Amino acid sequence: MDWSELQDARLAVITELASRAPGGHIGRTALMKFCYLLQIVRGVSLGYRFTLYSYGPFDSSVLSDLSTAETLNAVQSNLTYYPGGYGYQIRQGEHANSALEAGQDFLNRHRGSIDWVLREFGSHGSADLELESTIIYADREAARRSETLSIELLAQRVRDVKPHFVEEYIRGKASQLADKGLLKACRNSVSAR
Amino acid sequence: MDPHRIYEIRCPVHGFVALNDWERRIISHPAFQRLRRIRQLAWTDQVYPGAMHTRFEHSLGVMHTATLLYDSIVRNAKDVLSRELGYDDAGFRRNRQLVRLAALLHDAGHSPFSHASEELFPDQENGEGKYGHEQYSAAIVRGPLRGAVEEHKLNQGNYGFTADDVASLIEGSAGAKQGIFWRDLITGQMDADRMDYLLRDSHHAGVQYGRFDLHRLISTVTAIPGVGGEPPRLGIEHGGWHAAEALVLARYFMFTQVYFHKTRVAYDIHLREALKELLPGGHFPAPTPGELEEFLKWDDWRVLGLLAEGNGGEHGERLSSRRHYRMVYQTNEIQTETDRKKLARVREALGELVAAEMPAGRSWYKRDDTDIAVYRNFGGQRTVAPLSDHSNVVRNLGKNDQILVYCLPERKQEAAKKVEEAIHGLE
Incomplete structure (x- = not known):
């Protein structure tokens, strides 16, 4: 996969996860950890390099791709507050279909893994x-x-x-x-x- | 020799960097001295002639900055750290020294010309992509530097660190244990690495773009208590959010004006291609016990020597004669669907005239997330909000997804004409 194909694949996966997450939205922690689980447990080749922090495996490139998905309006993020902290609710955006179409082949190949991560971990808290x-x-x-x-x-x-x-x-x-x-x-x- | 003696080294950014005898021994080791022969910004001097500084001085600067950050966090949030991580005074002293060593050695594994050649690291055997320079750094700490890290009296009498303790913190491994909390100071949103490189790169390049209020930022960095089972996290006190905003802006300006400068990027492309000719198998030796020694023989001097002998192929020749690729098209920094369509038309019109493309997202210096937590404790009322909630500028600073398209210098006119025809009427 060249850079452009990889970028399309990542944006499609992010958009798919945001679109299909329970409750219609996903948080940043969940997005990060779902990408980790997809890549490491299911072998989905997203090309991220996760390393460990006190808050678990993390690669800032996931948030960088999220930012691109937001710019393209494939997803939209809303800030929410809770006592002592804040988080984001990431939902499907107006142009989600363009991102999903651009990465359609990749999504079709890995649909089973995305179903798996949402089924097994979709309801878990941060x-x-x-x-x-x-x-x-x-x-x-x-x-x-x-x-x-x-x-x-x-x-x-x-x-x-x-x-x-x-x-x-x-x-x-x-x-x-x-x-x-x-x-x-x-x-x-x-x-x- | 007095093991408690403190030494000072001149630094153009911080004035003096102080180090103990243990750190001085580590710095004197050939595996660390190699960093004197690795330039921080590769061939950036072709655009900014002063940018000839090395990973050596940057590594000293990161150790210094990480220490300032550590001391400030302990000053501002000692109770949080004591409560949530269980530190006593010995724990604070121990972690301070661990952070200093990890900061000092975090870049030991850089390849020649730093990030410009990282794409030539080999693939990992476990299928998890290419090795990163942190893995090389960790392997060097566990290998050639093990003795220097473990066998000094200051360590044996006070800390008992193993090379694994330091390597685990550098690479992000569970072996770092509770010390992993400090990894954000080594590589994170507001780490000592980027605070140092922005100021240092600005200084040597002779630009002002990377400047920000380091001391205000440092004095307001803190540990924010975790909620709902989450660990404490690094953030900034409310009074420091303008300094944090300036850091974000400094990264933006340095990226657009220096790191992603069209000519600098062209030199990165040529260097990478020339190195493919020079390296056996087209990639660096792996950070494994059998290959690490060979990796350490690669530095800028060796590459420059080989290029001077004419071994770098076409790209080596372009580097030495300055006949580098020329940028013929660039997208907007923030891309819309229309921009993407325009780029597709340009690519189609240029066809085989496209010599290379470079997306900003592929650059090591890409501007990542700017979500710095801002903490406010106002009369016992504690709130945490992202920097973007305070700063209009940060909120509206979208991600740079610019793509640069290059052609051969000898075909620049022909390519420029085709680009003009392709986008005519779409502007």
């Missing part, structure tokens, strides 16, 4: 998405080093990064991800112990 994607990130790092981890050890590593979560909660989330077959270094909660 904090949970940050945690779940961090668990997967730590798991993939271990897998690259050919390590086998127990749920406990994986949860401990994630807690080191996200100390504001209690370890039991992280273990529960990691077990759920393992049971769904989404972890590589930590296949399930029993065999790796």
Whole structure:
């Protein structure tokens, strides 16, 4: 894929996610983590380079592409406030169809993966998405080093990064991800112990 | 030698950069000294002749700036950090030193001429795209620099850092543990890297575009408490939002006037193509134990030597004779559907006359998101809002999606005529 095709593909995926998200809108955290899950878990070649921050895997290029999608009116973002913070509601824009058409072949190839991410993670809140994607990130790092981890050890590593979560909660989330077959270094909660 | 001695190095931007004996030993290592032979802005001196500075001085500047930011955040939000990350005084001292080392070494893995040649990094074996320079930096810290990082008395007696601790923070790995919170100071929206490079690049290029109120920005940077299970995040106190606005504008001006200058971009294209001729297999060695040593042999001197011997092919010749590609068409910075259609017509009319295209979004210096959090605590009433909610300028500063189209210099007239015919009546 050349640069222009990749750009069309990314804009189409962003537009599709915003258009089909539960409630008709998606937040920035959800958009970031859905792109991460699509690329890393489902192998959708979006060409992002995610690295870890305290708020989970992140690549500023996703927000850069979101900004392009906003300029083209493929999506529109509205600022919303909540106690102690703010967020964005990203919805389908007036020219969504142009973006979807430009990346139609790519979308058709990966429609199953987009269905999957929205089905499995579409209803999760920002904090949970940050945690779940961090668990997967730590798991993939271990897998690259050919390590086998127990749920406990994986949860401990994630807690080191996200100390504001209690370890039991992280273990529960990691077990759920393992049971769904989404972890590589930590296949399930029993065999790796 | 007194391990507690403090040294100072002159810096054209910050005055003096102070360093301890441990950091001085790291800087003296050949793997770090290599940065003296890697220019910060590649061939930008062809447009701005003063821009000959190196990654070496920038790395020192980033360490200095990261320290100022760290100290200010601790001053402004010690309670937040103590409560949410559990730091005591030893924890604050430890993380300060970790941030300094990561900032100092974050660019150790740059290839010759910095970002201009990054597209020639090889693909990763796990299918996750090309390696990035941070992965090279981390590999150098874990490899050749391991001894210099781990074996100094100041480390052994006070911190006990491993090379992995520093490398994990640079590359963004779970091994950074709770220190990952500080990664935004190394690479993030308001990181020490961009604060330093905007000022340094402006200084050496002889332009004013990258200037902003560094000290006001630093004095107002803070940690904002997390809500709803989210971690604390970096942001700016309300009193500093104009300084943050100026940072955003500085990035915009530097991008349009320096980093994405049409001639500078042309030189990046030629350098990349010439390097394909010079590098075995057309790409750099990987940041793996078997290839890292070979990678470290690549610096600007070696590339310039090979180009001087005529080994860079057609593009090497264009670099040395200044017969670089000429820009024949540029889109608007903010593209509409009409702009896209116009570009399509230009491409069709030019056909094989298009020698290269460069979209702003592909540039390493592209202006990313500007969503800096602004924190206000007014009589116990705490609010957080994005910078764009305060600043009309930032709110309306759309993303630059400009595309530059180039042709051969010898066919510039022919190409320009075709462009004029293609867009006639569409302006």
